[in-house]
Amino acid sequence: MASILFVLVFFAVLAALGFVAVSKFDRQQRLSGFERVLFSFATGCYAIYFGVFAIGYWRLDSTTMGILAGVLILTALPVLGRLALRDFGRTFARVYQMARGDRLLALLWLAVIGVGLSAIIQGMAPPNDYDSLMYHLSYPQHDIELGRIAVPWGRDSGTQTGLFPAMMSNMTRFALALTNAGVAQMLHGVFGLLAAAAAAALALRLKMSQSVAVLAALLFLSIRFVVWEMATVEVDIAFAAFSILAMLAYTLWRQHETFGLAAIFGLMIGAALLTKYQGYPFAAAFGPLILYDRFVGRKNWSAFLAGPAVAFCVIVPHLARNAMMTGNPLFPLLNNFFNPEEPVYFETSIFEHYGPGMGLLDLIMAPWNFSILPMQHFDGMVLGAPYLLALVPLVVFDLPQAKRLRPMLTILGVFFVVWFYLLNQQVRFLSPVMPLLAIFAAAGATALWRAVRQHKGLKPVYIALIGVLFINQSMFVGIYSAIRLPVALGLMTAETFHSKTPTMTGAMYGTCTFIRRNLKPGEQYFSVVWPHSFYCPQVSVTLSYFDDEAKWWRETDQPPEMNFNTFMQRVETANFRYFFVPTAFEQRRNDTAKAIITKVNPLDYRFGNYLQPVLSRLQPVFEGHYSAVYDGPAVIELLKDLPQPE
C-alpha cells in the first residue's frame, strides 16, 4: 500500500512541477486538459533527473534524496490543488460521462484500466529481467551502496552502459534511495500508462473517436514487451512515452505554430534523448517533416529553431559529463570519431544475430518477418500475436483518417529505415513508434469494421479473426499477471518466484542472497559471474578485474593477462571471503524458445585455469542452477598448494 501511495504522490508532484512550465509555454491554452496533464508529468520528470544528477555525484543516500523529495513536494504543493481541480477533475468527469452511454467504450476503458493497473502492481514482484539485473537496476544499486554516483568501470567492460543517458536510471536511484526496487519498477510502469494515454491523446487530436483512442491505448499496452517491461526498470517504455509525446507536441505545433508548443516539443525530444541513445535517430526522424513544414508548408521558424534548441539545452549536462570523463560526449557511441586511439564499442553488436539480411527486400519484409517469424529471424516473440501487422494496413479503408496520419508516417518510415540499417535490430528498439502503430492499428480495425458490419458473410469472419487475436494476446498479457501477481501481492516468496520463473541464465537470486547475507562489513568477494546480478553485493566485489585493471577496455580490446603469482598475491591481499563462479548458462534463442542448458567450461572465464584445479577439489558452500559460491579461505589455501602453472 505504501508503494502505491509513493507512486501516486510521485505522479502528482511531478505533474504539478511540470504544470508550472507547461502553463507558461501554453499561455494561449491550446492544450486540452488531458494533454496538459500528460505534458506536465513528462516535463516534471526533469526535476528528478536534474536533482539526482546535481546531488548524486556528491552524495546519494536516503538523506539527500529525502531532502530532494521534500523540496519537490513543497514546491509542488501550491500548484497541486489547482492542477487536480482544473485538469484531472474535468478529464475524468468527461470520460465517465462518455463511457456511461457507450458500452463498447466502457469495456475498452475497463480493459485499459485492468491491463494497466495489473502491470503497475506486477512491478512489486522481485526484479527478474536480464537487462535490469545486469545494469538498469544493479548500477543504481551500486551507487546506493557506494553512497554516490560512480561508474563501476571493471563491470562496465562487459556492458559499457555506465555513461548511458540517465533519465530513468536517476528515477531508479531516487526510488532505491528512498524505498526499494519494487517501487522503482512501479515508477517505470507509470510511463507505460503515460505512453498509452499519449497515444489516445494523439488519436483524439487527429479527430478520431474516443473508442478508437482508447482502443489505441489498449493495443499499445497489450504488446507483449510493453506489458512485460512495464513491471521492470528497462527504459524502452519510458522512451516510447516521451517519443509519442514528442509526436503529439509536434502535431499540436503544426496546428497552432506557437513558440511554446515548439518548446514543449523540444522538452519531449530532450527527455527521449536522455532516456535512450536511440533517441538520436528518433529525433533525426523528425528532420524531413520539420524541413518540409518550414520550406514547403511555409510554417513559421519556431519548431525549426526552438525545438532543437530546447532539446539541446537539456541534454548539455549529460554531454558535458561524458566529455569530461571520457573525451566523448556520446560515450560509448561514436568512439572511433571522438577517441580515435581508443577501441570502438558496440561495433560487433550491430548487424549481428537479427534479421534475415540487409537488402531492400529484407527491409520491406522486416515487419512481416518480425511479426510472423520472430523466433527464426528476430529476437523472439517480442510482440505476441501479429495484431499490429494484421490491423495497421487496414487504415487504408479510411482514407481521410490515413491522410491525417501521413505526417507521423514519415517519422515512422525514417526511424524504421534507420533502425533496420544502423541500429541493433531488436524489435523492442522500435518502442518509440509502437504507440503510433497502435493508433494506426486501432484506426485500421475500426475502418474495416465499418466496411464489413453490413456484410452478412464477412462480418462473422472478421469477428472470429479479431476474437482469435484477442484471446491469443490475452494469454500473453495474462501469463505475466499469473507469474508476477502472486509474488507481488505477497502470496508467494521471492525464493519460490525465482525458482519457478525463468530469466536468461537465472537471476542468481539464491547464490547472491547467500553472499549478501553472509558477507560481513569490510569483507570482499571475488566473482567471475557475468552479468553481475542486482541481488549480489555491488561494491564489495572484485568482478574478474582488479581495481587497477578496471579501465583496461578504454585503452584496448584485449583483456589484460595476469600470471599466477600476481593473481595469488592479489587474492591473498584481498583475503576474499567467497569465490563466485558460473556453472551453467541457458540459451532460448531457437524456434521454440525452449531452454537449452549448457555447462560452463572453467577455461572460458578469467582465471578459470588457476581456479579449476582447486574448485574441482572443493564442495561449494552454496550452489544455484547456474552458479556456485566457494569458501574463500579454503580456495586460497588450496591455491597456495598448487604447483605454479607454466
Add this chain to the structure above:
Amino acid sequence: MSKSENYKALFPALGVAWCAVVMATYYVSNVGYYEEKVGVFAKFLFEALQ
C-alpha cells in the same frame, strides 16, 4: 452494380483476407513455440493446483 461499387465491395473482402493470411501464416510458422509454451503453462498450472 457499377465498377466503383464492385471495387468498394472488394475492399472489405481484401481486408478480411489479409487478416486471415497473416494469422494463418503466423500459427503455422510458430506451432512449435506454442506447443512448448502450452506444455510449460500446463506444468505451471499442475504444480500450482498441487
